[in-house]
Amino acid sequence: MKTIFKRLSSLAFIISASACVLLPSMASAHPSWVLPSHFSVSKQEGDWITFDVTASHGTFVADKPASAEGTYVLMPDGRKERPAYTVKGKRRSVFDFFFVEQGTHKVVADNPAMYLTTFKSGRRDAVKRIRANKSDRAQMLPKDAKDVVSMKYQRRAETYITVNAPSEKALAPSNKGFEALPVTLPGDMVEGEPVVFKYLFNGQPASGLEVEIRREGTLYRNQQEEVILTANEQGEIRFTPKAAGRYLSIAVHSDKVENDPLADQHRTMLNITFEVQLN
Amino acid sequence: MHFSDARFIHRGFVIMALFVAAFTMPAAQAEPLPTGATFSIALTLPELNTTMYARPYVAIWVENSERKVVKNISLWTGRQTEWLKDIRTWWRKFGRYHVTDIDGYSSATKPAGDYTIRWDGKSEQDDIIAQGDYTLFIEVVREHGGRDVLKQAMTLADKSQSWQLPAAAEVGPVTIHYQVGQ
Numbered sequence: 077m078k079t080i081f082k083r084l085s086s087l088a089f090i091i092s093a094s095a096c097v098l099l100p101s102m103a104s105a106h107p108s109w110v111l112p113s114h115f116s117v118s119k120q121e122g123d124w125i126t127f128d129v130t131a132s133h134g135t136f137v138a139d140k141p142a143s144a145e146g147t148y149v150l151m152p153d154g155r156k157e158r159p160a161y162t163v164k165g166k167r168r169s170v171f172d173f174f175f176v177e178q179g180t181h182k183v184v185a186d187n188p189a190m191y192l193t194t195f196k197s198g199r200r201d202a203v204k205r206i207r208a209n210k211s212d213r214a215q216m217l218p219k220d221a222k223d224v225v226s227m228k229y230q231r232r233a234e235t236y237i238t239v240n241a242p243s244e245k246a247l248a249p250s251n252k253g254f255e256a257l258p259v260t261l262p263g264d265m266v267e268g269e270p271v272v273f274k275y276l277f278n279g280q281p282a283s284g285l286e287v288e289i290r291r292e293g294t295l296y297r298n299q300q301e302e303v304i305l306t307a308n309e310q311g312e313i314r315f316t317p318k319a320a321g322r323y324l325s326i327a328v329h330s331d332k333v334e335n336d337p338l339a340d341q342h343r344t345m346l347n348i349t350f351e352v353q354l355n
Numbered sequence: 356m357h358f359s360d361a362r363f364i365h366r367g368f369v370i371m372a373l374f375v376a377a378f379t380m381p382a383a384q385a386e387p388l389p390t391g392a393t394f395s396i397a398l399t400l401p402e403l404n405t406t407m408y409a410r411p412y413v414a415i416w417v418e419n420s421e422r423k424v425v426k427n428i429s430l431w432t433g434r435q436t437e438w439l440k441d442i443r444t445w446w447r448k449f450g451r452y453h454v455t456d457i458d459g460y461s462s463a464t465k466p467a468g469d470y471t472i473r474w475d476g477k478s479e480q481d482d483i484i485a486q487g488d489y490t491l492f493i494e495v496v497r498e499h500g501g502r503d504v505l506k507q508a509m510t511l512a513d514k515s516q517s518w519q520l521p522a523a524a525e526v527g528p529v530t531i532h533y534q535v536g537q
Contacts, residue, residue, distance in 0.1 A: 118440035120454065178454075241451045263447065354443050354502075 106131035106140050107326050107347050110147070110185040110233040115351040116263055117239045122176025125237060127159075129185045130168035135290045135324050136349075144169035146186040150246040152179030152239075179243030180262055185233040191338060192229055195221040209338040228339035235349040236262035251279030254329040254344040259312065265352045267320040273348070274312045277329055281311025285327055289315060292322040320354040385485040389513050389535045392483075394474040396428070397530045398493065401522070402467040403500070410464035411497040411525055412438060414445035415472060420488040424449045425478045430460045438496075444504050445494050476511075486512050495526040507531060 108131040117123045129147065132139030143164065149157045159171040175181060191209035196202065197218045208216045210226040217224060234256075236247075242261040249255050258265075259272035275282035285307040294300060305313040317323065325348045333342055400411060413431040416424050427449055432439060436457065440446045453460065478484050493505040503523040509516070513535060520529040 116440045116446075116451075118446065118450065118454070119435075119437040123437065238451075240454045263451070266447070353447065 106133060108142055108231045108233045109324055109347050109349055110183060110235050111136050111349055112235055112237060115237060117175045122174055124172050124174050126170060126172045128168045128170060135294050136292045136322060137295060138168040141166060142169055144171045144185060147171055148184055149173055150182040152177050152181060152243050152246055154245045175237055175239050178240050180246050181237045182246045183235045183237060187231045189228050189230045191226060193224060193226040195224040197221045210340060211337055225341060226339045227341045227343050229343045231345045233347045238263040249276050254346055256346055256348060262350060265350060267317055267352055267355050270314055270316050272312055272314045275307050275327060276311055281309060282329060283307050283309045283311055287313050287325055287327045289323055289325045317352040320352050323350050323352060387483040387485055388476045388511060392476050392535045395532045396472045398526055399469050399528060400465060400467045400526060407499040409498040410466055411495045412442050414442045414494045416449060416492050418490045425484055427460055428474045429472050431464050432461045433464050442494050442496050491531060493526060493529060497525055501525050505529060
């Protein structure tokens with residue numbers, strides 16, 4: 077029994093070590109997302125919409141605890157509001173927000189940045205990961221550590237809510253960091269018609285960026301049916317959804333930095349939940 | 356040189372004349388529907404034996420060949436506005452741009468039965484529409500139920516015409532009459 081356990085635990089170590097290797101590509105990450113109960117409001121008096129915030133492998137299947145503390149709503153006039161009612165659960169957070177102002181709102185579930193340091197050490201050069209930044213990593217790293225990289229990692233999940241006709245002000249880019257804007261306005265995304273998003277980094281087109289688009293309902297079909305797109309020179313991705321439904325676009329941007337005392341690399345995961353309507 | 360100049364001018368004039376003709380001819384063709392032309396749309400809202408029956412929301416509108424709404428003929432939604440967005444195609448094409456004057460379009464929801472809706476061929480701007488290609492849309496959505504979008508392409512000119520649409524789950528059959536003259 078003991079030897080089996082030992083073998084199992086060494087196997088587990090190998091698995092977790094390989095998970096660390098995969099981490100830089102975020103292949104093992106749980107994509108975070110925010111899912112509204114409704115994407116549009118027509119009620120003249122305005123209406124409440126409830127949101128789930130979580131991270132998971134299954135598209136829109138709540139899994140990992142996630143905080144909604146950093147969530148804000150960009151109103152149609154561009155100002156920022158915070159949701160009033162937030163509940164933190166074991167496998168998701170929930171918040172509600174009242175929508176009454178005309179136009180498109182951008183809902184942002186922002187998370188504070190985390191710092192991770194990866195390195196190789198030991199006889200087998202196993203890749204390991206610690207929660208440390210560039211300035212405090214020295215005391216935590218083993219003496220033989222090599223290929224040490226510290227990363228500032230941020231996850232942001234966004235979605236759009238439209239009251240009556242869509243508008244563009246809340247979608248305007250800040251030209252700071254990694255961001256995306258729907259060229260096809262939310263509310264205009266329809267099955268069988270092209271949908272275009274534009275990705276920017278510091279206001280410049282994020283050309284060459286890889287974006288993965290997943291449709292809800294993976295629990296009840298055998299194939300993931302994901303679409304993987306590469307942003308063109310304008311930073312745009314374009315696809316024609318075959319089916320109406322809720323979609324998640326997943327994109328990770330990495331940038332090597334010289335001037336951050338806490339990190340060698342900045343990495344942002346930006347996931348957007350959007351609705352494709354019936355034609 | 357003189358000769359070729361003259362020819363050049365002459366050719367230019369012909370091309371210009373062709374351009375003028377190309378741009379003015381469709382406008383000249385775009386005559387309004389004949390005086391007194393009318394539409395009638397006869398439709399059935401079926402009796403449905405379900406446990407949670409609610410009267411359906413119905414929107415009927417006409418689009419031109421550029422897919423622009425020229426006339427919202429009917430909107431049966433009652434006074435509520437909460438579910439307007441669920442008349443999805445109508446909401447996207449027309450409703451969401453007319454929220455401030457939606458009272459002017461909406462009337463009460465209707466129980467199961469046969470209805471005839473009339474339209475005088477006038478656009479939202481109150482002009483008689485031009486002869487040409489149009490599409491009539493009938494969208495019916497029922498809470499706890501389904502949704503149907505019926506479409507009928509129509510070329511409207513100086514002759515009477517009729518179209519039949521078979522029954523769908525939430526509406527139909529539908530008969531459309533375009534009546535010119537007596």
